[in-house]
Amino acid sequence: MERLAKNIGGYRGETIDITKVLREIEQAVAGKNWVSDIVPLASSTAAQPLDFIAYRRPAESARNRVYLSAGMHGDEPAGPLAALQLLQEDRWPADAAIWLCPCLNPTGFLLNRRENFRGIDLNRDYRHLQSEEAGAHVNWLEQQPRFDIALCLHEDWESHGFYVYELNPDQRVSLAPGIVEAVAKVCPIEHAPLIDKWPAENGVIRPRVNPAERPQWPESLHLITHKTRLSYTLEAPSDLPLATRVAALVTGVRAVLGLL
Numbered sequence: 022m023e024r025l026a027k028n029i030g031g032y033r034g035e036t037i038d039i040t041k042v043l044r045e046i047e048q049a050v051a052g053k054n055w056v057s058d059i060v061p062l063a064s065s066t067a068a069q070p071l072d073f074i075a076y077r078r079p080a081e082s083a084r085n086r087v088y089l090s091a092g093m094h095g096d097e098p099a100g101p102l103a104a105l106q107l108l109q110e111d112r113w114p115a116d117a118a119i120w121l122c123p124c125l126n127p128t129g130f131l132l133n134r135r136e137n138f139r140g141i142d143l144n145r146d147y148r149h150l151q152s153e154e155a156g157a158h159v160n161w162l163e164q165q166p167r168f169d170i171a172l173c174l175h176e177d178w179e180s181h182g183f184y185v186y187e188l189n190p191d192q193r194v195s196l197a198p199g200i201v202e203a204v205a206k207v208c209p210i211e212h213a214p215l216i217d218k219w220p221a222e223n224g225v226i227r228p229r230v231n232p233a234e235r236p237q238w239p240e241s242l243h244l245i246t247h248k249t250r251l252s253y254t255l256e257a258p259s260d261l262p263l264a265t266r267v268a269a270l271v272t273g274v275r276a277v278l279g280l281l
């Protein structure tokens with residue numbers, strides 16, 4: 022697959038109209054088995070409603086509680102588009118309850134940048150909660166039950182292929198090889214032995230971190246500390262076409278749903 026070689030010093034690829042994507046998501050869930058939670062944020066206006074939005078899909082006898090999030094970084098459009106596609110297709114295991122946050126950083130998307138409109142990287146803000154977005158998100162998370170698994174959808178503009186971070190402190194059976202195997206059919210895998218400064222094996226990074234020792238927390242460290250014992254952060258390579266990255270993230274999520 023041809024790399025676009027566009028991303029020099031940052032993401033330079035396609036952007037999305039986040040207000041339109043969020044409207045399409047709203048249409049996709051309308052009339053279906055979803056409950057929406059909307060928390061108004063100060064940065065939101067009537068003309069540009071950019072609230073904290075989450076969707077819950079209850080299941081009668083939920084065997085698996087699955088949490089999904091996207092749109093943490095405003096220069097990673099594949100995540101919200103993958104959330105849109107998953108909601109439009111609306112194919113979920115009957116016994117799985119789903120919690121889905123389609124866009125955690127809406128103002129970042131308006132600016133096509135990683136940080137929010139105040140310049141805060143939200144994915145470093147989950148310990149001290151200085152941003153309104155992370156605060157609203159954590160407040161919402163505290164009202165939800167624990168999850169069996171959490172998936173965070175991201176992109177990496179420096180990567181040549183898909184990879185995944187696994188946080189699995191109890192050494193449960195790893196779903197990472199299954200995720201990578203499925204995604205390999207639609208997107209190249211990053212096979213470098215070192216990814217983002219972490220040792221990696223076949224596109225899987227298993228960071229050994231003690232959250233208590235980390236001054237800044239990404240969402241995943243909040244989740245592993247408070248909400249789940251198994252977390253995957255899926256990273257699609259932004260130097261490939263947007264459709265490929267969306268397919269990679271959707272396929273990764275589907276692989277997990279199939280492996281539960």
Ligand SMILES: [Zn+2]
Pocket residue numbers: 093094097175176
């Ligand atoms: Zn990201």
